[in-house]
Amino acid sequence: MSSSQTVEDESHPSITAVNRRIQRLSLHLTPLPPLQPSPQLHMLACAKAANKLEVDRASLQCYMRGKNRELQEKVINFFESKPDLQTPVGISMEEHRELCMRQIVALVRDAKIRPFRYVVDDPAKYFAITEAVGSIDVSLGIKVGVQFSLWGGSVLNLGTKKHRDKYFDGIDNVDYPGCFAMTELHHGSNVQGLQTTATFDPITDEFIIDTPNDGAIKWWIGNAAVHGKFATVFAKLMLPTHDSKKVSDMGVHAFIVPIRDLKTHQTLPGIEIQDCGHKIGLNGVDNGALRFRSVRIPRDNLLNRFGDVSRDGKYTSSLPTINKRFAAMLGELVGGRVGLAYSSVGFLKISVTIAVRYSLLRQQFGPPQQPEVSILDYQSQQHKLMPMLASTYAFHFAAQYLVEKYSEMKKTHDEQLVADVHALSAGLKSYITSYTAKSLSTCREACGGHGYAAVNRFGSLRNDHDIFQTFEGDNTVLLQQVAADLLKQYKDKFQGGTLSVTWNYLRESMNTYLSQPNPITARWESTDHLRDPKFQLDAFRYRTSRLLQSVAARLRKHSKTLGSFGAWNRCLNHLLTLAESHIESVILARFIEAVQNCPDASSQAALKLVCDLYALDRIWNDIGTYRNVDYVAPNKAKAIHKLTEYLCFQVRNIAGELIDAFDIPESVTRAPIAMQSEAYSQYTHHVGFQ
Numbered sequence: 001m002s003s004s005q006t007v008e009d010e011s012h013p014s015i016t017a018v019n020r021r022i023q024r025l026s027l028h029l030t031p032l033p034p035l036q037p038s039p040q041l042h043m044l045a046c047a048k049a050a051n052k053l054e055v056d057r058a059s060l061q062c063y064m065r066g067k068n069r070e071l072q073e074k075v076i077n078f079f080e081s082k083p084d085l086q087t088p089v090g091i092s093m094e095e096h097r098e099l100c101m102r103q104i105v106a107l108v109r110d111a112k113i114r115p116f117r118y119v120v121d122d123p124a125k126y127f128a129i130t131e132a133v134g135s136i137d138v139s140l141g142i143k144v145g146v147q148f149s150l151w152g153g154s155v156l157n158l159g160t161k162k163h164r165d166k167y168f169d170g171i172d173n174v175d176y177p178g179c180f181a182m183t184e185l186h187h188g189s190n191v192q193g194l195q196t197t198a199t200f201d202p203i204t205d206e207f208i209i210d211t212p213n214d215g216a217i218k219w220w221i222g223n224a225a226v227h228g229k230f231a232t233v234f235a236k237l238m239l240p241t242h243d244s245k246k247v248s249d250m251g252v253h254a255f256i257v258p259i260r261d262l263k264t265h266q267t268l269p270g271i272e273i274q275d276c277g278h279k280i281g282l283n284g285v286d287n288g289a290l291r292f293r294s295v296r297i298p299r300d301n302l303l304n305r306f307g308d309v310s311r312d313g314k315y316t317s318s319l320p321t322i323n324k325r326f327a328a329m330l331g332e333l334v335g336g337r338v339g340l341a342y343s344s345v346g347f348l349k350i351s352v353t354i355a356v357r358y359s360l361l362r363q364q365f366g367p368p369q370q371p372e373v374s375i376l377d378y379q380s381q382q383h384k385l386m387p388m389l390a391s392t393y394a395f396h397f398a399a400q401y402l403v404e405k406y407s408e409m410k411k412t413h414d415e416q417l418v419a420d421v422h423a424l425s426a427g428l429k430s431y432i433t434s435y436t437a438k439s440l441s442t443c444r445e446a447c448g449g450h451g452y453a454a455v456n457r458f459g460s461l462r463n464d465h466d467i468f469q470t471f472e473g474d475n476t477v478l479l480q481q482v483a484a485d486l487l488k489q490y491k492d493k494f495q496g497g498t499l500s501v502t503w504n505y506l507r508e509s510m511n512t513y514l515s516q517p518n519p520i521t522a523r524w525e526s527t528d529h530l531r532d533p534k535f536q537l538d539a540f541r542y543r544t545s546r547l548l549q550s551v552a553a554r555l556r557k558h559s560k561t562l563g564s565f566g567a568w569n570r571c572l573n574h575l576l577t578l579a580e581s582h583i584e585s586v587i588l589a590r591f592i593e594a595v596q597n598c599p600d601a602s603s604q605a606a607l608k609l610v611c612d613l614y615a616l617d618r619i620w621n622d623i624g625t626y627r628n629v630d631y632v633a634p635n636k637a638k639a640i641h642k643l644t645e646y647l648c649f650q651v652r653n654i655a656g657e658l659i660d661a662f663d664i665p666e667s668v669t670r671a672p673i674a675m676q677s678e679a680y681s682q683y684t685h686h687v688g689f690q
Ligand SMILES: Cc1cc2nc3c(=O)[nH]c(=O)nc-3n(C[C@H](O)[C@H](O)[C@H](O)COP(=O)(O)OP(=O)(O)OC[C@H]3O[C@@H](n4cnc5c(N)ncnc54)[C@H](O)[C@@H]3O)c2cc1C
Pocket: 146, 180, 181, 182, 183, 186, 187, 188, 189, 190, 219, 220, 221, 222, 279, 282, 287, 467, 470, 471, 472, 473, 474, 475, 476, 477
């Protein structure tokens, strides 16, 4: 320090640094007021008229809070209080697997949180727990899912009282760790192609489970490599007959097969287990491969809710065909998809929170002779993160809706609702998990080099979440189920049938589509019009209706020459676009409803802003489609673009409040690069500086 400088001297470098740090910290705590327009930053041009919304954080937080927030806090606080149960960066696969097992046992036995009790009776609570444990360690979330939803859920949903009575407690307290063994080496997506057999032996009153060839080895089975004692094995049920065929294939059924001795943990006779080894992510889950060599199980081990075999080898079912039984069985297993969609939104919230916090704190470059600016003030950074923040809100409400519908379905077993939830869960699971997977990379990139440090979480989140796009149904395959359902509804509509609840809008929008776009409204470009939910929803639905009608016509045409399989394949990309478009309409409808239902005016205004950004950004992304058919005239397209940029900037102004409203415990979003309380000090300590 030179003699002419005093501590009060603000030009002193150390004081400037302190001031800057305080300023940075306050950026998150009190996000920047609207910036003054600066000639160097063109994106500020639209900010001249921008009035920053005042957001009542507490009320927005309260509106966004799930009903089971306390339960989630209990989970998170429990793990927070147990350092030995926290997953360190760089843990080995073997240690990680054991840690995950200890975590799940501690959750159930020490924290006394029993996820299994909610699987059927209160699914919203169950999904809340899995989201919370997944935020501690994604592997733990998946291990919980395998134990309680896949293995446990298959026993409860596909079995009957005798199975519940025998297995409930062991599954609940993790005395019976188990697996869900559906996928085989040769067949994953095509479950009806499974080859494992379960042949009834009337002499001993047993089923004999066999792996007929190596392609039928059960593969990727969670909990199989190390911990599982039982597996629900999906196999073709074969009944002896007196004709020349000798056996009759009754289709895929589920069977409980003990795989390891309950006391010694030795693999049981006739069963071979191999380890699927180190994976790109989720290394806390022990995935294994299972081969069966004439493994005998009692007849009672058939999970017989949808089909049963009597002592004398007679098959009975309330459902008339193999396809109907198969559909009913898979219909009972959609809970896994609902959970993945719900948890995926949770991971999106975590990564958006870290990336937005970092972008508010981080400063790079600036106008000449002026302080550096927050990187969130760059238009490009806003474009990376603000539509993503808006989508996170949109998905939050959509996932809540899905859980509500699923819970209702579990109570009522209403047939129409079952079909609706099946398509809705397939659509939302695929749309949300694909979006989150891409966003995790974008968030990493938005945090520059520091986003690449493992301690800042993007690496593990990205790698662990990546497979959400594939398991519980590959996303491309699931979207086709949505498209198939839409086509069925379309056909039914013209045959006078009723449309399911979620699809109901097609009734009106198809009619709108059949008349040409209105040349007058196509030119309307006022902000009020563009921010009118009716315009936004009409635009989304118009696109879906148009895609639906055109793909139906193409399928009809091509099936004459290519057959139905060939025609479907010829139109596949069109069908996938249709499914995504429909899901976006469903998501927007839920978001608009959530805005309308918000009781607090300031929160409602904030949500409206975010919802408009979500809607207009999507319309702008697909502007070519709207322009092609003159649904949107050139002047209107320009106005949509301008307004989207403006909304991006407005949302940026309240980004701090918006991420706070997710109300994620700080321990979960603890990325040293973006800590609100200690800024970079945690990060420098992490690499060894004192
Ligand atoms: C970490 C992990 C854990 C798992 N846990 C379990 C478990 O516990 N139990 C269990 O039973 N299974 C489990 N699985 C298996 C998982 O469910 C399957 O991998 C998944 O269903 C996809 O099947 P597949 O791997 O055979 O992919 P494939 O079906 O071979 O798909 C490969 C590609 O082909 C495309 N494709 C396939 N069919 C079509 C089509 N009709 N149209 C267009 N494209 C198509 C897909 O889009 C995909 O891109 C797990 C997998 C992993 C990696």
